[in-house]
Amino acid sequence: MLSRRIIPCLDVRDGKLTKGVKFKGNVDIGDPVETARIYYEEGADELVFYDITASSDRRDILIDVVRRTAENIFIPFSVGGGIRTLEDMRRVLLAGAEKVSVNSAAIRNPRIIGEGAQAFGSQCIVLGMDVLKVPRTPRIPSGYEIVIDGGRRPTGIDALWWAKEGERLGAGEICLNSIDADGTKEGYELNLTRLISTNVNIPVIASGGAGRPEHLLAALTEAKADAALIASITHYGEYTIGELKEYLRRHKVKVRETW
Amino acid sequence: MPSIAIIDYEAGNLTSVLRAVRFLGFQAAVTQDPEVILAADKVIFPGVGAAGAAMADLKRLDLDEVLLRIRDQGTPLLGICLGTQIIFDFSEEDGGTVCLGLLPGRTRRFPPDLSENGEKLKIPHMGWNRVSLAKDHPVFRNVSPDQEFYFVHSYYPAPADTSHVIGRTDYGLSFASVVGQGSLVAVQFHPEKSGGPGLNILKNFCNWDGRYA
Numbered sequence: 001m002l003s004r005r006i007i008p009c010l011d012v013r014d015g016k017l018t019k020g021v022k023f024k025g026n027v028d029i030g031d032p033v034e035t036a037r038i039y040y041e042e043g044a045d046e047l048v049f050y051d052i053t054a055s056s057d058r059r060d061i062l063i064d065v066v067r068r069t070a071e072n073i074f075i076p077f078s079v080g081g082g083i084r085t086l087e088d089m090r091r092v093l094l095a096g097a098e099k100v101s102v103n104s105a106a107i108r109n110p111r112i113i114g115e116g117a118q119a120f121g122s123q124c125i126v127l128g129m130d131v132l133k134v135p136r137t138p139r140i141p142s143g144y145e146i147v148i149d150g151g152r153r154p155t156g157i158d159a160l161w162w163a164k165e166g167e168r169l170g171a172g173e174i175c176l177n178s179i180d181a182d183g184t185k186e187g188y189e190l191n192l193t194r195l196i197s198t199n200v201n202i203p204v205i206a207s208g209g210a211g212r213p214e215h216l217l218a219a220l221t222e223a224k225a226d227a228a229l230i231a232s233i234t235h236y237g238e239y240t241i242g243e244l245k246e247y248l249r250r251h252k253v254k255v256r257e258t259w
Numbered sequence: 260m261p262s263i264a265i266i267d268y269e270a271g272n273l274t275s276v277l278r279a280v281r282f283l284g285f286q287a288a289v290t291q292d293p294e295v296i297l298a299a300d301k302v303i304f305p306g307v308g309a310a311g312a313a314m315a316d317l318k319r320l321d322l323d324e325v326l327l328r329i330r331d332q333g334t335p336l337l338g339i340c341l342g343t344q345i346i347f348d349f350s351e352e353d354g355g356t357v358c359l360g361l362l363p364g365r366t367r368r369f370p371p372d373l374s375e376n377g378e379k380l381k382i383p384h385m386g387w388n389r390v391s392l393a394k395d396h397p398v399f400r401n402v403s404p405d406q407e408f409y410f411v412h413s414y415y416p417a418p419a420d421t422s423h424v425i426g427r428t429d430y431g432l433s434f435a436s437v438v439g440q441g442s443l444v445a446v447q448f449h450p451e452k453s454g455g456p457g458l459n460i461l462k463n464f465c466n467w468d469g470r471y472a
Contacts, residue, residue: 001375001429003387003407040454045387074279076409076452094274098452121308123383123411172383172411203385226381256387256407 003256004220004248005045005227006241007205008234010035012081013052015061019183019235029235033068039234040073042241043258047073048101048175048229051081052150063095070096080128080175084109089116093124101175103128104148107155107162110169117170126205127171131159131192132179144192151179163196174200175229177207185211185232193223205229213239213247220253263287263465264299266326266342268306268316276305276339279451283458285465293325301465302329305451306341310366310414311353313345323359330361330443335469337398338445343438344414346445352414362440364418373431380431383413390426390436390448397471398444398463399425399437406456408448410436416447442469 010032011018017030036047049069051062059082066079079092080101089100100120106113106127116125130151136143144159163174176196178189188209197204206225210216210233219225233239245255265276267289280287280303287303288295296302304326306313317323326346329336338346345358350366358366373380387407392399415434418424425444426437436447444464450457 001388002380002384005386070275070278071282074275074282074451074458075454076449096275096278098275123307123385173385201381202383203381226386 001254003254006244006255007046007048007227007229008039008044009048009050009229009231011050011052012062012065014058015065018052019231032065036069037072039241040075043245043256044075044241045256046075047077049077049079051079063091066092066095066097078126086115086119089120093120099124099126101126101128103130107146107148107157113166113169113171122170122172125171126173126175127166128175128177129159129162130177130179142195147179160195160199163200167200167202171202173203173205175205175207178209181209183232184209187211187215188219188223190218190223193219193225197224203227213244216244217248217251217253220248260286261300261465263301263303264296265289265303265305266296266322267291268313268320268322273305276303276451279458279461280465283462283465291320291322293321296325297328299334301335303337303339304342305339308341309353310341310345310350310356310358313341314356314358326359326361333442333469335464335467336443337464340412340447340449343416343445343447347416350414361443362418362423362438363420364416366414367417368414369431375431383411384430385411388428388430390428392426393424396425396439396444397467398460400463402456402459408450408453408457410448412447439471441471
């Protein structure tokens with residue numbers, strides 16, 4: 001039986017670990033390579049690096065973070081943020097990432113999903129979705145809209161439709177981030193998570209809002225997520241990965257034993 | 260210090276295997292040069308991608324013949340993921356692909372209606388799952404008999420001869436996640452992405468003399 005995955009997400013800006021609330025007010029909180037190593041040793045099942053560097057000419061800094069991380073940690077990790085072309089994908093994969101995540105670029109150019117899957121395999125391509133709850137309309141029947149550019153720009157695209165379309169185009173996994181819940185520590189958006197996870201046949205990672213162990217439990221059980229992305233809940237030392245897993249194990253969720 | 264050749268047939272992320280083997284202190288190279296591969300002390304046959312394209316690439320580079328010779332000369336050979344799937348006679352992938360035939364059997368696709376305890380399972384099988392060892396093997400020395408490893412795949416090995424099964428994994432059905440015969444051992448999971456236990460397996464392999472009763 002497959003274990004549910006716990007995946008710390010490291011937001012990186014100009015080579016430094018950072019964390020904001022609802023995508024705003026980011027503060028630097030440490031070194032991403034060192035933090036990745038600590039999470040690896042604590043038993044994280046996978047890692048995500050999300051590059052929020054504003055200027056594209058500083059992207060090489062992230063490649064260096066990826067390369068240094070890959071020298072020391074031997075679990076899968078993905079890289080997202082600013083991935084626009086096959087060449088961007090190739091660079092992070094060669095630097096040692098297992099997967100790349102496309103988000104805004106996939107909305108602007110959906111073909112990048114299929115081209116990436118063709119070149120590197122579906123298992124490499126994660127469709128990142130930033131989602132905002134909106135009133136249901138004929139255009140957005142699910143009541144969840146895709147937003148891009150770090151949560152700033154609404155697209156008029158229905159999140160459920162886009163998740164299915166992403167799967168059809170060749171994405172191997174979906175990382176589903178609720179902008180409403182992001183950084184609030186008040187729990188994942190369970191309705192959204194369940195809606196997407198039960199309507200696609202690829203794994204769905206719930207993202208945004210984890211503040212207490214029971215939030216992970218709810219996402220992985222009632223909301224049917226395959227994995228839970230975390231950040232604030234462990235970044236400040238409130239909980240360790242081990243404590244989160246112990247809680248889940250006590251509540252009959254299968255998680256990987258830490259060696 | 261044994262030399263390790265990692266076969267490069269342009270299929271997927273070979274650098275992560277190289278990094279892991281070097282991290283363990285071994286001398287390794289990613290290569291498609293038949294002479295280098297045939298002269299190596301151990302050979303790793305990784306791969307991510309599809310069976311059809313992989314077989315075409317291997318044939319174009321004459322590496323299909325090289326792999327047969329590696330097996331015949333008894334050099335320790337480790338298959339990983341797609342590398343494992345194409346050591347069999349045949350794969351169901353890409354409308355059916357004739358493979359290397361280093362071990363009898365075939366590679367089958369997970370059925371679309373896969374379920375476990377009443378829950379529909381997703382494909383690919385992606386994440387950490389348990390390998391239950393059916394028997395001892397030198398490459399699994401000091402590895403717990405039901406350790407978890409990282410998997411990503413939509414097809415699974417189905418060896419014709421159950422005596423070649425070293426470990427099994429459950430995902431809606433029970434499949435052979437570790438197979439081996441003589442100096443050949445092959446794993447469906449990714450040891451280079453499976454943390455400490457994965458590194459343990461790579462280290463055991465790099466130190467293995469290829470003997471297995």
